Amino acid sequence: MKYLILTLLSLFSLTSCDNNDVTNDDGINLELDHSSLEVKVGQTATVKVVQAPTISGATVVWASNNEDVATVFHGVITAVGSGDAIISATYGDQRTTVNVKVTPLEYELVWADEFDGIALNEDNWSYEVNGSGGGNNELQYYTDREENLRVQNGKLIIEARKESYLGKEYTSARIVSKNKKDFRYGKIEARLKVPDGRGTWPALWMLGYGAWPHAGEIDIMEYVGYDPNSFHCALHTKNKNGMNGQNQKGGKTYDTNMSDDYHIVTMEWVEDEINGFDRIHVSIDGELIKTFAETAQLRDSGDWPFNEPFFLIINLAIGGSWGGVKGIDNTIFNDQVLFEIDYVRAYQLK
Known part of the structure; x- marks a missing residue:
């Protein structure tokens, strides 16, 4: 199958004003390199964290709200069925999301x-x-x-x-x-x-x-x-x-x-x-x-x-x-x- 690999953008050149970013008390947001994706059934896409606050002992927890459409493991999203899904990344008390649209095969x-x-x-x-x-x-x-x-x-x-x-x-x-x-x-x-x-x-x-x-x-x-x-x-x-x-x-x-x-x-x-x-x-x-x-x-x-x-x-x-x-x-x-x-x-x- 074809694999869609979405490359991490430079931290210094990437800025975000997405309303899904959650602001921490220290002013640093948990931020991903994409806020939305469109992929075909069977493809994979990689989403990465580009910045996050320093929280002792915290790790990023990934989840999908619709695993019939897309699953996620350590930021690697797999499109399993056509439809829409929301992929979330949670880090400490912060959470941000990626809207994923999976289109059917042609x-x-x-x-x-x-x-x-x-x-x-x-x-x-x-x-x-x-x-x-x-x-x-x-x-x-x-x-x-x-x-x-x-x-x-x-x-x-x-x-x-x-x-x-x-x-x-x-x-x-x-x-x-x-x-x-x-x-x-x-x-x-x-x-x-x-x-x-x-x-x-x-x-x-x-x-x-x-x-x-x-x-x-x-x-x-x-x-x-x-x-x-x-x-x-x-x-x-x-x-x-x-x-x-x-x-x-x-x-x-x-x-x-x-x-x-x-x-x-x-x-x-x-x-x-x-x-x-x-x-x-x-x-x-x-x-x-x-x-x-x-x-x-x-x-x-x-x-x-x-x-x-x-x-x-x-x-x-x-x-x-x-x-x-x-x-x-x-x-x-x-x-x-x-x-x-x-x-x-x-x-x-x-």
Whole structure:
């Protein structure tokens, strides 16, 4: 990552009239070399004390009022998320501050499926056709029929149906970009509308190439119909996965049923974002709900495989080990049960 190092200005040439300087009785102020900074996510900036009164035994204590935006250690500020933070330096009975504005990373569009045609673009996607349960005891049969998946009115529509089909009681669809469109770092964004009803389990997610869970899984968005006010996200890896209940996960519960409207789901996957470690951020409608951070321990244990190409998956499951944990309300099939995707877009850093 790029590091922004802010050089200490000469004590003799630097003067300050900032109103955040605190005056001591001896007339000497605690003064920093900056009163405000603007940095990008992942950058660091160094702020230094340029003058301070003599106070026996005192040391400068640094703090941040918003560590989701910026942290500080001995005057080194690390920008961890977009927004505003106030960094304070306290010395004895004096305190002064630096206003820090952290701006988001800048991306450019590199690929998109806007679903503007009359059929699925098979240059981007393949159908997965099976009734194997998806490894989660799901109850549907995934088909490539128009009844279960169609492109209509500028949207991808996956419809789950209650019907007998090849030994299953439900049908739906699942598509993958495997061997067609791969993604490594960058940003994935989708505008989507989940179906209502107990027993539904729509998802937008990614898998690495290779055996699960060693190759990794990124669940960008999962929704289970019995918990209609919540969206979920997760990572699955070699030693930390859903089979042993140790997977990293996040989510948010809202005041409204998330199936009532469209939502924009975003995953930012940033290489070497903080101190040489990757991070994955998941946001809903522009609000960050979870940051997954690589650590040396995860890297050494094989639990951070997220430095290789991954492919996208979009599916609507019925029942299963999570979606069906409270059963299936079959009355929902009196109406259409639809998972609608307006677009999927991929970006890379400029």
